[in-house]
Amino acid sequence: MSKKAISDAAAPHRMAQGKRLLMDTATRLLARQTLQSTLALRELAREAGLNHNTFYRHFSNLEEMQQTIVEEFIAGLRAGLTESRQQLPPGQSVSRVVIGWLFDFARENSDPFILAYRIWHGPPSDSRDLVQKAMDHLCEDMLRDLLALGVLPPLNEARLRRLLAIDVHQVFRLCIAYLEAPRSRARLLDAGDEMLKALIAGAMALEGS
Amino acid sequence: MSKKAISDAAAPHRMAQGKRLLMDTATRLLARQTLQSTLALRELAREAGLNHNTFYRHFSNLEEMQQTIVEEFIAGLRAGLTESRQQLPPGQSVSRVVIGWLFDFARENSDPFILAYRIWHGPPSDSRDLVQKAMDHLCEDMLRDLLALGVLPPLNEARLRRLLAIDVHQVFRLCIAYLEAPRSRARLLDAGDEMLKALIAGAMALEGS
DNA sequence: TGTACATCAGTGAACGCGCGTTCACTGATGTAC
DNA sequence: TGTACATCAGTGAACGCGCGTTCACTGATGTAC
Numbered sequence: 001m002s003k004k005a006i007s008d009a010a011a012p013h014r015m016a017q018g019k020r021l022l023m024d025t026a027t028r029l030l031a032r033q034t035l036q037s038t039l040a041l042r043e044l045a046r047e048a049g050l051n052h053n054t055f056y057r058h059f060s061n062l063e064e065m066q067q068t069i070v071e072e073f074i075a076g077l078r079a080g081l082t083e084s085r086q087q088l089p090p091g092q093s094v095s096r097v098v099i100g101w102l103f104d105f106a107r108e109n110s111d112p113f114i115l116a117y118r119i120w121h122g123p124p125s126d127s128r129d130l131v132q133k134a135m136d137h138l139c140e141d142m143l144r145d146l147l148a149l150g151v152l153p154p155l156n157e158a159r160l161r162r163l164l165a166i167d168v169h170q171v172f173r174l175c176i177a178y179l180e181a182p183r184s185r186a187r188l189l190d191a192g193d194e195m196l197k198a199l200i201a202g203a204m205a206l207e208g209s
Numbered sequence: 210m211s212k213k214a215i216s217d218a219a220a221p222h223r224m225a226q227g228k229r230l231l232m233d234t235a236t237r238l239l240a241r242q243t244l245q246s247t248l249a250l251r252e253l254a255r256e257a258g259l260n261h262n263t264f265y266r267h268f269s270n271l272e273e274m275q276q277t278i279v280e281e282f283i284a285g286l287r288a289g290l291t292e293s294r295q296q297l298p299p300g301q302s303v304s305r306v307v308i309g310w311l312f313d314f315a316r317e318n319s320d321p322f323i324l325a326y327r328i329w330h331g332p333p334s335d336s337r338d339l340v341q342k343a344m345d346h347l348c349e350d351m352l353r354d355l356l357a358l359g360v361l362p363p364l365n366e367a368r369l370r371r372l373l374a375i376d377v378h379q380v381f382r383l384c385i386a387y388l389e390a391p392r393s394r395a396r397l398l399d400a401g402d403e404m405l406k407a408l409i410a411g412a413m414a415l416e417g418s
Numbered sequence: 419t420g421t422a423c424a425t426c427a428g429t430g431a432a433c434g435c436g437c438g439t440t441c442a443c444t445g446a447t448g449t450a451c
Numbered sequence: 452t453g454t455a456c457a458t459c460a461g462t463g464a465a466c467g468c469g470c471g472t473t474c475a476c477t478g479a480t481g482t483a484c
Contacts, residue, residue, distance in 0.1 A: 016427060034332050035272055038246040042470060051429050056472085058427090063244055121330035123243050124389070162400060163407055166379055173378065180333070191371055194415065198372055201414035202407030225460060251437060260462050265439085267460090 019058040021048045023069050024111075026062075031111035031118075063125075070119060070127045073112040074134040080105055081138065085145060094151060095196040098142075099171055099189055106175040107182070117176055135172075139164050152200065155207045163199045170195055228267040230257045232278050233320075235271075240320035240327075272334075279328060279336045282321040283343040289314055290347065294354060303360060304405040307351075308380055308398055315384040316391070326385055344381075348373050361409060364416045372408045379404055 025048040029039055039062060045052035059065040084101045088094065106113045120131040142164055146152045152160070174188045234257040238248055248271060254261035268274040293310040297303065315322045329340040351373055355361045361369070383397045 018427065032332075035275075035334055036245055036247065036331065040470065041472095052471085053430080053473095054428050066244075118331060122245065122327060123241075125244055159403065162403065166375070166404060169382065170375055170378065194368065194371065195375060198411030198415055199407060200411070202409070202411035205410035205414060206403065206407055227460065249437065250439095261438085262440095262463080263461055 016058065018048075018050055018054045021050060022055060022058065023065065023072070024048075026065060027069055027111045027115055030066075031114040063127075066119075067127050067130070069112065070116060070130050073109070073116050074130060076109065076112075077105065077134065078137070081141070085141070088149075093193055094146070094149060095193050096189060099174065099192040102171065102175055103178050103185060103189070106179055110179050113175065114179065117172055120172075135165075135168055139168050142168070153204065155203055159206065160203055163203050167196050167199055225267065227257075227259055227263045230259060231264060231267065232274065232281070233257075235274060236278055236320045236324055239275075240323040272336075275328075276336050276339070278321065279325060279339050282318070282325050283339060285318065285321075286314065286343065287346070290350070294350070297358075302402055303355070303358060304402050305398055308383065308401040311380065311384055312387050312394060312398070315388055319388050322384065323388065326381060329381075344374075344377055348377050351377070362413065364412055368415065369412055372412050376405050376408055 022044060026039060026044050029044065029047060033039075041055055041062065042052045045055055055065075059068070080101070081098075084098070088097060116131050119125070119127050120135070122128060139161060143157075143160060146164075147154065171192055174192050178185055178188050231253060235248060235253050238253065238256060242248075250264055250271065251261045254264055264274075268277070289310070290307075293307070297306060325340050328334070328336050329344070331337060348370060352366075352369060355373075356363065380401055383401050387394055387397050
């Protein structure tokens with residue numbers, strides 16, 4: 001199970017040091033800010049240890065940078081999930097393994113993870129649409145996997161999609177909870193497992209009625 | 210079913226015009242901002258049509274004001290829910306009625322609603338703790354109501370709480386979706402109904418195993 | 419292989435502006451006697 | 452009922468500061484021939 005930070009996975013092409021540094025610093029500052037405030041361009045550069053004009057060499061404004069950060073995060077998430085899906089150890093609870101992997105991923109990339117989560121639940125924006133699209137995609141993959149693994153009888157697909165979307169939402173919330181209280185890992189894994197089981201059982205019960 | 214704006218319900222005591230105006234304007238600006246940026250004190254006052262120093266008559270900083278806004282929102286939400294619970298029309302789907310009421314409430318108080326939702330999913334803060342506490346409370350009320358109505362067999366309470374917490378999260382997400390696409394109201398109500406049914410059925414299935 | 423030139427990443431000074439905060443003020447409302 | 456005083460809501464000028472943005476510059480890397 002890979003634990004590479006996404007910067008390696010998603011941007012193997014050489015990237016200017018300054019750009020890399022600005023993106024990482026911005027992610028850190030945005031993810032760790034305690035009350036909402038604009039990220040100031042000069043503060044970002046100061047924090048990154050660069051001249052404030054270096055920013056303009058790579059981005060024309062902060063929104064553009066944020067979008068780049070989100071794209072990189074999404075690419076890393078998808079690459080990692082694809083990889084981890086191919087190595088599903090047989091006989092284990094699927095959701096435990098996947099959620100476990102996601103917990104690790106969240107821990108390795110906590111700042112981008114938190115940032116993406118907040119953007120996902122934030123005001124409408126291009127960045128938010130990117131995150132939402134990635135989540136939809138993730139949902140589709142999950143449905144396909146569950147059907148392929150035979151965990152699911154072929155129920156009403158539209159309903160399954162809706163319920164899996166709930167699962168995805170809540171799993172990401174669990175990841176955030178995990179980051180805020182890493183010692184609860186086992187309990188949170190249980191909760192994730194219970195949730196998927198309940199949703200699938202619920203879907204089957206609704207089908208019958 | 211009351212549709213009063215929360216300012217009436219929660220702050221019947223006379224409040225200085227300026228304070229009221231500042232809080233409403235801040236809520237509007239915060240809820241409608243498209244990309245995250247600090248609310249500037251002077252911009253707020255300008256937008257409210259007041260001298261920028263009026264702010265200091267009522268709050269010592271923006272965080273304090275935000276907390277006041279959140280408290281007022283929560284008080285209004287709870288008062289409204291209590292009221293609507295007492296007038297539950299018999300024979301209807303409980304979740305449809307409650308979610309329907311919540312949709313109306315969200316529409317009548319869309320700015321505070323959106324703000325509270327974003328705070329809920331945002332960085333740790335006193336405001337966020339207030340929202341979380343209100344949601345926990347709401348979950349307890351819901352559990353009590355469902356048990357009293359006999360909709361639920363008395364299952365494992367801890368598990369019920371966890372699954373209802375999921376329901377609450379998702380119901381609020383549905384409210385946000387409703388605000389962003391009011392024409393989908395019927396579809397979103399269906400989704401809310403389906404979700405609660407699935408979760409309850411899932412809980413019962415897990416109990417049996 | 420060497421040379422000339424273009425592109426690129428990063429620097430540093432300078433600008434005008436809106437910001438948060440302070441202070442001293444005004445006029446209206448409430449209260450004590 | 453009237454008077455004196457305190458409290459309260461809102462105003463306006465002034466401050467120093469950090470901000471975003473521009474411009475002209477440097478030195479390193481890449482490329483054409």
